[in-house]
Amino acid sequence: MDIGITVQTAGADPMELRLDPDLQTFRTEVRAFIDSVLPADMKERQRRKVANNAAVPDLLEWMRILNAHGRSVPHWPVEFGGCGWTPMQLFIFNEELYKADAPEFDWGGTHMLGPVLYTYGSDYLKDRFLPMIREGATMWAQGFSEPGSGSDLASLRTSAELVGDKYIVNGQKIWTSGAAHADWGFFLVRTDRNVKPQRGISFLIIKMDTPGVTVRQIPQINGEAHLCEVFLDNVEVPADQLIGEPGMGWTYAKFLLEHERTTSSFIYWSKRELARAKDIALGEMVGGRRVADDPAFRARFAKAEADLLALEWSVLRVLAHEEFDAPEAAAASVLKIRGSELQQEITMLQVDALGAKALRFFDVAPALPPAPTDVWADYAPGRTTVALINRAATIYGGSKQIQKNILAKLAFGL
């Protein structure tokens, strides 16, 4: 398979680190495509939004627009609606989407559940749910963490007991992003208490309006309430909504994380936000001098940009399956650690470039923040909202400390 980056152990061709010139043509094409289909008002709302997360109507509408052009799930296999692009083409498409301020994908559906479904799901589940995801018909919630099971996810206790052709689900999930606006959710539940913790877990799809499902939005330090608690009280779920085999949920969840090895780098997002940090540093003045001309700020910015370049090359190395003397998963943990640290550093560069002005609270509720003025440029609202919640980047998806444990084991056998 031509993946856009040649992978081989040895051969006639020497190491080639320059981008294939054909990719530039591809970039020009997708940039023009996005420009022609992304509605101007949607782009404006995305660019200026105060909240960290895109508004649901825009997100779903954007999925429908992309789907109309066959590009809503480009990374999926062609038979399920993918574009058949190489990893480098996907990289460029994603980069251009972020650069254009397009709404993000509903990652839960398109990047997490989707690949698990088309890899392990029954034909019934594939036929039923893959089109819904692809067409942007529904929002999806991911129910993995529990109050007592964060980093120690395998200890989760939410139970699903098979009674006839139904599972009866009882328990509680937490940190379920967007659950309040989700139509469906995919959950890790315990179907067997009598085996090793990892062995008794299954992957179950639950409709969020099923009787017994209660969602509570959790007020966050940045004014949003995107993260939720989900209470499951004798929830009846058709047994055919269990994906694959009972007891294989842990394996599927691991597959899902490995399938999305480069997503946790947030490389596209961070590149766009670093560009915004630069705009702020060039736009804000302190004592008659641009923030960008402060030597201490400039040195910090230069380091962040250099680190981001390193992260981008580390992503490319993973995409190319570069051979190196540690397991590939070690490279994925590097992406997660550095990716999350850089998200935090870049958002804090934005905040620090704004100085004390960053302390003003902006409400996340209106579709657009107050109109810009001479004092409050349009880049000001939202920076602190995002920076505050970005402390989560080194916590979710396997905390930084868990990632370091993994690395010590994979790279050094400790």
Next chain:
Amino acid sequence: MDFAKSDIQAMLLDSAERLLSENADVEYWRHQRSNATGFDEARWTQFAELGWLALPVPEAAGGLDGTIEDIALLNIALGKALATEPYISTVVLAGHVLTQATDDVRALDLVGEMAGGTLRIALAHQENGAHPLDVEVTGTRARSSEDGYILSGAKIMALDAPSAGQLIVSARLEGEEGVGLFLVPADAPGLSIESYALIDGTRASDIVFTDVTLPPAALLIGGNRGAAVLREAIDRASIALMAQAVGAMEAANKVCGAYVQERKQFGVAIGSFQAIQHIMADSFVAAHQARSMLYHALANADQDEATRSAALSAARLVIGEAGQTVSRNGIQVHGGYGLTDEYAIGHYFRRLMCIEKQYGDLIQHGERFGDSIFG
């Protein structure tokens, strides 16, 4: 884009690792340090026999026409083994200057001698108080005379100069614009040389030139191209240095990974403690990002000067800092043994500190990269 090595590159790296791994230990390093030159002359001859000294030399000049990637791969191996041979100064730096002067028949001869291992050449450019990345500024002067040129000035820390037969000296040409690059025999009358060791066992010299008489042919590169060629040569040296740093970091991590499994305290291997595990994880991340940045510098090596130097400085910034993280962490996990000359980690620490400060340090490369972002 292709990260995989060709058969020839794989063979090059394989032969390099084989030869160098024979002598990549503390005993060897300490022994070489007590030599007059700081390295083993016999091994330099082996470098020549294996073609390494002809690697970047154009085919037309009898070389292997190797790419900058080839040079980087070989230097990763040299860095891993903490080789103290003057490869970068002679082959990468001087080699580049000489091949840029190939219209000069004599330069071709010199390249041949260099590739054959009989001639080593060092760059004498840095002056006290000068900015290492500002190649246009030099207090050394060359004035025309009836017989050629008369050179006067003072250079410091000419790396590997004590073992070099010839020097490439940068000097401002009186009555002309620009900086010229001169070839000066190391034993020419009028040179006063003070040589010393650096902390990594390599050698350097401070050199005072007092009315040194040079023939017209001593001017290798004239004032119109001198600065540009010097900049290119130093940038290539920086890439080779970064490759050595990557090799050194990866090797240091291996050494430390093994040490924390072997060293016991409280009855268990210290590698079983999470505090130690996280230090090692940090070192792995740093070395991994360093290699990524070497690729970034290589990918931009033949771009226009502004793009090339921005990419290079960004890489020097990441790699310089990573080298310090890896080697300081390495000392920490070794405890007191890390501070002895008898454990490898202290040798890696000193080498990585030297690399960080040669041809521009962290602060200077950070400034240059920052300027490229904000103007």
